Amino acid sequence: MPVEVIQTKRLFQQVFEQLAELIGKGEFPLGKRLPAERDLARQLGVSRATVREAMIALELSGLVEVRVGSGIFVVAERAAGPALTPQQDLGLGPFELIEARRMVEGEIAYFAAQQIQDSDLETLEAALRLMEHEHAEGFQSERGDRAFHLAIAQATRNNALIKMVEVLWDLREASPMWAKLHERVRAAQVRPASLDDHRRIIEALRQGDPALARSTMDVHLRRVADDLLRISEAEFAGEVGAEERQRGRRAVGR
Amino acid sequence: MPVEVIQTKRLFQQVFEQLAELIGKGEFPLGKRLPAERDLARQLGVSRATVREAMIALELSGLVEVRVGSGIFVVAERAAGPALTPQQDLGLGPFELIEARRMVEGEIAYFAAQQIQDSDLETLEAALRLMEHEHAEGFQSERGDRAFHLAIAQATRNNALIKMVEVLWDLREASPMWAKLHERVRAAQVRPASLDDHRRIIEALRQGDPALARSTMDVHLRRVADDLLRISEAEFAGEVGAEERQRGRRAVGR
DNA sequence: CAGATAAATTGGCCTGACCACCTGATAGCT
DNA sequence: AGCTATCAGGTGGTCAGGCCAATTTATCTG
Numbered sequence: 001m002p003v004e005v006i007q008t009k010r011l012f013q014q015v016f017e018q019l020a021e022l023i024g025k026g027e028f029p030l031g032k033r034l035p036a037e038r039d040l041a042r043q044l045g046v047s048r049a050t051v052r053e054a055m056i057a058l059e060l061s062g063l064v065e066v067r068v069g070s071g072i073f074v075v076a077e078r079a080a081g082p083a084l085t086p087q088q089d090l091g092l093g094p095f096e097l098i099e100a101r102r103m104v105e106g107e108i109a110y111f112a113a114q115q116i117q118d119s120d121l122e123t124l125e126a127a128l129r130l131m132e133h134e135h136a137e138g139f140q141s142e143r144g145d146r147a148f149h150l151a152i153a154q155a156t157r158n159n160a161l162i163k164m165v166e167v168l169w170d171l172r173e174a175s176p177m178w179a180k181l182h183e184r185v186r187a188a189q190v191r192p193a194s195l196d197d198h199r200r201i202i203e204a205l206r207q208g209d210p211a212l213a214r215s216t217m218d219v220h221l222r223r224v225a226d227d228l229l230r231i232s233e234a235e236f237a238g239e240v241g242a243e244e245r246q247r248g249r250r251a252v253g254r
Numbered sequence: 255m256p257v258e259v260i261q262t263k264r265l266f267q268q269v270f271e272q273l274a275e276l277i278g279k280g281e282f283p284l285g286k287r288l289p290a291e292r293d294l295a296r297q298l299g300v301s302r303a304t305v306r307e308a309m310i311a312l313e314l315s316g317l318v319e320v321r322v323g324s325g326i327f328v329v330a331e332r333a334a335g336p337a338l339t340p341q342q343d344l345g346l347g348p349f350e351l352i353e354a355r356r357m358v359e360g361e362i363a364y365f366a367a368q369q370i371q372d373s374d375l376e377t378l379e380a381a382l383r384l385m386e387h388e389h390a391e392g393f394q395s396e397r398g399d400r401a402f403h404l405a406i407a408q409a410t411r412n413n414a415l416i417k418m419v420e421v422l423w424d425l426r427e428a429s430p431m432w433a434k435l436h437e438r439v440r441a442a443q444v445r446p447a448s449l450d451d452h453r454r455i456i457e458a459l460r461q462g463d464p465a466l467a468r469s470t471m472d473v474h475l476r477r478v479a480d481d482l483l484r485i486s487e488a489e490f491a492g493e494v495g496a497e498e499r500q501r502g503r504r505a506v507g508r
Numbered sequence: 509c510a511g512a513t514a515a516a517t518t519g520g521c522c523t524g525a526c527c528a529c530c531t532g533a534t535a536g537c538t
Numbered sequence: 539a540g541c542t543a544t545c546a547g548g549t550g551g552t553c554a555g556g557c558c559a560a561t562t563t564a565t566c567t568g
Contacts (some may be wrong), residue, residue: 010520012310036549046524049303052550053310056266060314068530068550093415101329103361111357126285130329143319143329147284159346162356164421167421171414264551290518301553306519322519323560 011046012053018044019054022072024062033071072227080193092171094178094232098225104164105149105221106214111200112155113213116205120155124202127151132195142182148198152205152217193223265300266307272298273308277317279330281361287325288318345423348432352479358418359475360401360468363455366409367467370459374409379457381405386449402452406459406471438485447477 022028034040037055041048055072055145058064059222065075112120131144153165186192197220203211276282288294291309295302309326312318319329366374385398400423407419426432450473458467 012520037565038549049306049523050521052303053307055550056307056310057314060311066550067530070531071549096412099412100418103415104418105357105363107357107361117428123284126283130285130327143316147330151284158350158353160350160422161357163421163425164354164418167417168414171417180264266551292518304552311521320519321561323517324562325518380563 009051011050012057014042015044015046015054016057019058020061020063023058023096024146024236028074030074032074032127034074036071036079051079092175092178094181095225096176097168097172097178098221098228101168102218102221102225104161104168105152105216106218108153108161109160109163109205109217111161112152112216113208115157116155116208120151121202121206124148124205125150128195128202131198135192135195137167145194152201155205162223181228181231184231197223209220265304266311269294269298269300269304269308270311273312274315274317277330277332281330284328284330286328288328290325297362313356341467346429346432347433348482349479351422351426351429351432352475353430355422356472356475356479358422359406360472362407362410362419363459363471364468365412365415366406367462367464369411370462374405375456375460377405377408378402378459382449382452382456383425385452389449399448406455409459424431435482435485438479442481442485448474451477455498 028034037048037051041051055064055066059066065073067073127144127148130147134144134243150165201213201216201220204216282288282315291302292304309318313320317330317441319327381398381402384401407416410456455467455470455474458470
């Protein structure tokens, strides 16, 4: 049974979202001054400190500009979400991403194994621990996963390769279809085999065995692709396009 | 007279930047817990409210994750920030780029050969003609070159892979060192062997021979790396760092 | 040794206060 | 009247201290 994730959002986040929505709706037009922090706090029934924290979030989102002694002013009309997607590459399908990752990250693992250092291995261990913690807590987040694969790229000491992996993960985070499928995969397994995969990858890298590192990485990504494919065939028969699923089958070799 | 802009940065921003820098430097490694808010406040000489505001900024920047009752943990190593320099990746060296391209584009060529269509081949021919024209006119531009390699990526019908190649070329265009070296290479040869390389790549793709396509691509990129290395050793002995050149030697296998 | 319980730690939130700054109105001067 | 200097009120910036709930750690008990 997929456990319902209880979102005990912090107060300032709720305030932030509410204000962001109002700004997006035009309730607070561009250039207009927001109510004073003290008034907002009273109206919202929270403390001024909480309002201030929400303001910082709004400011960092580029929705608002703070003028000391004068007030807080709306400087954008768009409704910025938590992570607004700058581009429309959103059509990126899960299997496209996995396919690309297999090509790129497999080679990167091969390369990384040749020159990995102890500090890199420590980073990888930390990332793995983070993943385990995230999984134990039922987090949706995949920061640990991202950090792990990024750490491997960083072990190559090649900034272009690091950038490649960053871009791949950015694309991944911007793909709604990926999020949807992956959420189902997550809910369907108690302890994801991925954790063991990652451990094996670390070991291969520790041994400095390039071929083993590449094949271990490939096995891992193949498993991910396979999980995604299975879920997509079982539950999203109509939604995930036939083309995508065809790509998926090819990706896992069946 | 340019007026000096007085930056009365708010305290929480200063705290944010300082912590972000420490994280970026690895002072607080991935997965590590930050000092408690109360301790940080005491050490920094600010109030806890200010530290909390900085924490929210760090969290929104994706550098840090808050676990209630447990602590605040580092979840990324990059030094991201709003007011920070957009990117200092510009220091990307030519051999880093070539290295990455050999990994990525070789595989892409292999993959593209399996499913390339006539329309793709036409695009490639057009790109090659553009390259020849550019060379004949003595253009500095490399639009033809870029279009050629991008077309191969597009033949894979995989948007993630296309994006990879785009990013690699964007990085290349943003690399001053690359521009410098490549200009010398261009000046040193009458008819670049690259043109023949590209033609061979097209033929390999037309035959739908994945292995041949990959190896042909690899030969091409290796030649580029070799040219760059030769020039860098001959003319830029002092400027191009020893590390970069070492990477270059490894890239061309000598 | 294992499990239950208590204590310490940590982030979340609140209250009330003081300061520096900005703005607009007012008083004073030319 | 027209201009300037002053001042009062509002606003964000910061601080100190406190309570609560979640979590971790230490302690006790069987």
